[in-house]
Amino acid sequence: MAEPLRIGVLAVQGDVREHATMLQDAGAEVVEVRRPQELDGLDGLVLPGGESTAIGRLVRLAGLEEPLRAFRGPVFGTCAGLILLARAASDGVPGQPLLGLLDVAVRRNGYGRQVASFEADLDLAGEAEPLRGVFIRAPRITERGPGVEVLAALDGDPVLVQEGRILAASFHPELAGDGRVHERFLEIVREESCVGA
Ligand code: GLN
Numbered sequence: 001m002a003e004p005l006r007i008g009v010l011a012v013q014g015d016v017r018e019h020a021t022m023l024q025d026a027g028a029e030v031v032e033v034r035r036p037q038e039l040d041g042l043d044g045l046v047l048p049g050g051e052s053t054a055i056g057r058l059v060r061l062a063g064l065e066e067p068l069r070a071f072r073g074p075v076f077g078t079c080a081g082l083i084l085l086a087r088a089a090s091d092g093v094p095g096q097p098l099l100g101l102l103d104v105a106v107r108r109n110g111y112g113r114q115v116a117s118f119e120a121d122l123d124l125a126g127e128a129e130p131l132r133g134v135f136i137r138a139p140r141i142t143e144r145g146p147g148v149e150v151l152a153a154l155d156g157d158p159v160l161v162q163e164g165r166i167l168a169a170s171f172h173p174e175l176a177g178d179g180r181v182h183e184r185f186l187e188i189v190r191e192e193s194c195v196g197a
Pocket of ligand 1: 051
C-alpha cells in the first residue's frame with residue numbers, strides 16, 4: 001500500500017484540530033507545524049482559519065515567515081489562511097505578514113462586520129451537490145490575477161480559488177462536515193508529488 005500523504009497544519013492559532021480531523025478522515029497523516037524544521041518532508045500544508053493578525057504575529061515570532069514562503073508543496077488556506085496567502089489585504093493591521101503565494105487581494109471582514117457569520121449553499125465546480133459554506137468574519141476576494149481559477153463563487157465573488165498548487169477558501173470547509181474540498185486538496189497534493197517524482 002502507498003504511504004499516507006504527510007500534511008502539515010500550521011498550528012500557532014486557529015481551528016487546527018478541525019482541519020486535522022478532516023485530513024485524517026481522508027487518509028492523510030497530520031503533522032502540526034510550529035517550527036520551521038517541522039515543514040521538512042511534508043507533501044502539503046494547511047493554513048487554518050483563526051485571526052490572521054495573531055497568526056501572522058506568531059508566524060513571525062516562530063521564524064516561520066520565510067520558510068512558509070519558501071515551501072514548495074501544495075498549500076490550502078481557509079479564511080485567515082487565505083488572508084495569509086494573499087499578495088495584499090485591506091483593512092489589515094499595518095505590517096501584517098502576507099506570504100504573497102496567491103495572486104489575490106482580499107478585504108478582511110469583507111462581508112461586513114454586522115453580518116459577522118452566515119452560511120450559504122455554494123456550487124462547486126465539477127460537482128452536482130452544493131457545498132455548505134460557513135463564513136465567519138470572512139475575507140472577501142476583491143481582485144484576482146489571470147492565473148487564479150474560481151472553483152466556487154457567492155453573489156459573483158470568488159470564495160474558493162485555485163492557482164496551481166495553491167487552494168484557498170474564504171469560508172471554512174473544515175467546519176461543515178463535508179470532506180470534498182479537503183479531498184480536492186489531497187488530489188492536488190497527489191498530482192504534484194507525481195510531477196515532482
Ligand atoms: N477575520 C479574520 C481575520 O482577519 C478571519 C476570520 C476567520 O478565519 N474565521 O483574520
